[in-house]
Amino acid sequence: AQSVTQLDSHVSVSEGTPVLLRCNYSSSYSPSLFWYVQHPNKGLQLLLKYLSGSTLVKGINGFEAEFNKSQTSFHLRKPSVHISDTAEYFCAVKRGGTSYGKLTFGQGTILTVHP
């Protein structure tokens, strides 16, 4: 069975500094991995996805993530955060086999960016 662990429940950084949000996964299959962002009282918006190929994936709003098969990780990074990046971030892995597109989500990481 697939599972996702987000290693930090809260991360607080200053505007203009880099940020790293950590995600480890377990999967019986070659995984498809996703990062989503959620602003308060809103739905989830896709930031980026890894399906196969290059292990460095670039997404929207300057975010990127690196797939590391040996460490079963898919950490999200941004070199310089903005106040508007304050939100909750979810890592997800697609369930394998006849799962009909189902995802397993991590518990979420709340990112707070201070002025």
Add this chain to the structure above:
Amino acid sequence: DGGITQSPKYLFRKEGQNVTLSCEQNLNHDAMYWYRQDPGQGLRLIYYSQIVNDFQKGDIAEGYSVSREKKESFPLTVTSAQKNPTAFYLCASTQPRGNQPQHFGDGTRLSIL
């Protein structure tokens, strides 16, 4: 613009009452999903449907019911059997083949009166 519309945005349930949350999509997606979100627990799958007139239980289906009479619509009923219904409910859709990501609506917040 294509997207997913959830309504209402806020909903209140009285003791012993069933309530229905609406989810409509115009993305022509075959698969639709309902998630429940509680603080610190991520998203948990309630029900999903891969095709019209077919749906399957997810990880926490007890106390909920769904229907899929039209491709565009996947309403969720929170029944009186769900003893702790207060949560944020999210609907999503995708084309399940080809590793397409799920697209989400803006959610319905359900509270008990």
